[in-house]
Amino acid sequence: MNERLTVAADTIRTLAVDLPVNATFHIWLKATGHNSLGSVSFANARGKFAEVSIANAEEYGLRIYQVFGGGHVELSFDTATTAVSVIYWFTAADVLETGITVVHTNRGNAPPELPGGYHFRPPFGWMNDPNGFGRFDGRPHLFYQHYSHGLRWNTMHWGHAVSSDYLRWRHLPIFLFPSEDLTARPDKRGGAFSGTTIPLVDGPGIRVFFTEQVADRQPEQQIQLTATSSDLITAGQAEVVLASRPTGAGLTPDFRDPYVFRGPDGLWKMLLGSQSDEGGVILLYETEDRTAATGWTYVGKLLVEERYRTTAIECPCLLPLDGPATSRSTRWVLVYGLMNSKDEETGRQNLTMADVGWFDGRSFSKEFGQELDFGTDNYAFQAFLDGDRAVGIGWLANWADAHPDIDFPTAMTLPRAMHLSDGMLLTPPIGAAESLRSRILDRTRLAAGETVTFDNGAVEILFDLDEAGATFELELDHPGAAIAVFRDQRGLGIRYERDDGPASPLYVARGANPRRVRVFLDYGSIEVFADRGRWVGTKRIDGFEPIRAARFSAGAQSVVQATVWALKL
Template identity: 75%
Template sequence: MTDMDQTAITASTADTVRTLLVDLPVNATLHIWLKAVSADRQGSLSFTSARGKFGEVLVTNADENEFRIFHVFGGGAIELSYDTAETSVSVAYWFTPADVLETGITVIHTNPVNAAPDLPGGYHFRPPFGWMNDPNGFGRFGGRPHLFYQHYSHGLRWNTMHWGHAVSSDYLRWRHLPIFLFPSEEIAARPDKRGGAFSGSAIPLPDGPGIRVFFTEQVQDRQPEQQIQLTATSGDLIMAGQADVILPHRPENQGLTLDFRDPYVFKGPDGLWKMLLGSQSDEGGVILLYETKDHTAAGGWTYVGKLSVERRYKTTATECPCLLPLDGLATDPKTRWALIFGLMTSEDPDTRRKNLTMAAVGWFDGRSFVKEYEQELDFGTDNYAFQAFMDGDTAIGIGWLANWADAGPTIDFPTAMTLPRRILLSGGVLRTPPIGPAESLRGQMLDRTRLAAGQTVKLDSGAAEILFELNDAGTPFELELDHPDVRLGVFVDDVGLWIRHEVEGAGASPDYVARGARPKRLRIFLDYGSIEVFADDGRWVGTKRIDGFAPIRSARLTAPSGSVANATVWALRL
């Protein structure tokens, strides 16, 4: 169990009774998930103040935790008590609705099975508890960046999907908010991995404050459609309201499988709302395009056609598509757009890397996309389900720092989001450098001379940034990173830019390589469980998850004499 902030646990006369003590402000709201230990006995949690017991929540489900809301209007010291012989409590947190966007939630309790890892100095976004995968609804709403994400609260394994939620001022320092979007009661009743509220996107409400979200509802074995598209609104940006079905079935006569998911909604060059969806057909993975003349995007969606077809890499479904203008106004026909999408089950036969993410650059007229060129978004592949939006005139995106090659529903898998990145066109190529505020993570400078001289630089923790510049682009080098469990490093040879990731006894590692890359300047971000490589202002980017949370202990750079112009190592912190 993890207890945070003002919470304390007090002893009880009964060995099986657990009491959580919390000091609440006035008008506090508690969110609690609990379940009965056995099907024949009701579970309960009681609320007591100095004046005695004043409330109780009850549950009968012994299969899965049930969600309960409790309001405490008076504030003060409160005891939450339950008998562990009858009741299991998974998660409890409180917040005050009036200022939760400013203060976030305060977690009272989590179980060991869903507790977040304790990673001092770690700077990547992680949920406060439970499982996380795809980013959803990434955007700026009410003046602040918001991040929603695929989430299951009650363990570190994928299960019934909800939307978690956080808010920030700089895309780096996040305040956790209440769970935003819930699956149907039928799906949430059992932890049987049948579906839930899958990935989607969000747009501002056009006629007032708040947002409209779009998401896929998955129900395994539902007939005739397992995946359909829903929408819901939120005026307060805290919780979504009732969801309505907007696309109850796939387009007909298109040769599509049951895959039909991940709605991404954006304003097209013709002023209409557009929606992209990922699917699979007998041709390969496809991206479907819809549009509506409804200025609220609440309904009236009609199918336009297949925007893109992917026949390479043994791809089944195309997932998590997004499309955004890069070098001009969306309404300008000359403006280039970036179409970004994941390739589910794909495998590059040359490198054995799986689940690739592609970025196509071209022109979008509202109904068709003409590709100029295409490149991989990330040669490390652990930047999956990438979602981006236009923050003013700047494209900002973020991805899941993992992919389904080594994650799955049967293993504990606490993961993170990538560093947020800008998406820009420069020098005829698509670049995805880290956002400018990433420099604010720099704390103590650890080195300015030793790394460039070929000496070993010790790292204080797993959180560091290594920068170095070569006198000549493409000069071979090897950056060795001392990790207790993985042979880890970054190097350049005649083939290109590599991330070395080799685990003893695990068999041959895929080749994480950007072929033909001849970088001159590199920024390498290290954190507990990850490495992110940005070469030449994001011209080549590689993201790799490292199993476990053992920190990288030191770095050593080997390069031809006189070839390193400068090198700096920073310790990072939020």
């Protein structure tokens, strides 16, 4: 395909595209004034043949147009009357194989250009929580919280991508839209919030569950909806499955993030996050409807979290770890985020917890618990059972840094496996992460205490210590912050101090004594995996300046060997 931008006049913009037959365009546009129409026209060698228009001057509206004949087509709009946020096209017959082709974004929602960058990012706009993570029709699908028209949180949609290996993604059309009333104005009143996805039981396709929020709705701001998709491209009409919170449970209006899964008794179960006077709450529902479409009834509070003064539990998920779901001996892992929580000892906020125990379909018996990530920038983590292995992914940020009033382009974490070993939960990067290694940068100098410089911001560092728990400090050269990975008397940690910012929290896994440490660097992030994922720390780095070099400023004598790779998708 061939796209080019030409300028025919001072205010006329023309986008030239060569199309296959039956190409579908999604165009988001708005009028620049309240007394005019915004419009985008289509033309070919025979002249203008179509136009889409809109009167709304407050928010971008979606227009869909199909070009049946293909060939060379030019799209034009007058910037004096029309603002265009996004234009992309696709062919429905093969979009799962080819993805969308983005023709236009504006300066306010364009993605960053990051040579070699390997973390998942949206093709435009804002992104937060992963949603509906799962394998459908043989391939992993990732849905996510999305706003197309800027880098700030606003009316929530679901973006969508598909992969073959969890690392290399094809962007697909926007999957789930909020109600028409919510999309009329960029007023942050709500939209299609987080949820989950399951296969349809009566044929090909998926069923999605999500929270609809309308901030000024009474008596319930948040309710649960479901919709289906037979083609894995667009969702059908949504229907309400839970119109209100359970009565008599003492809950705040927080009632969100449905996670649906098969229980050990074969019934569909649903987890929801909320808050009560006792603390953060995970609610459990179930249904005997084999399609999961109707009949959801409240079972009770699966968990009450009294630590860290959370204002609500978010994004709960529950799945078996070391055996079939139907076995009484199988351990399950319950993962949940603690919104606005704070660890007073370290200053870290918005912690994510992972409790391991037994689930009988109606109650959860905890054996032990641990933090999912000592860096805390692995938030809204969602996992599913892919065959006999658990795989999860998180938002590489958290609400301690992000808020609706700042531009905040973010990414997803590296996908992670989840399994038990010697009574502990391990969350290493998936095995396919090794396929990111494009070439070796160093095998001797870093271990000898020398500085190793990087070509760009995409790097993996793997090193072994001569004994478990040996002290070290791996200093990472960044132009805007003092960054290091260290092991000292407190444990394993990430040091992150911005040159122009306040003191950062203490990102440390207390008592961690690793032997092998694996560090992934990318533009805007650092991920640390120690002893096959026994201790994991994820930290977002402000901006996109790359880490330029690394050296052991302390403890090099304890490093047995170290290898540095340049990474590339």
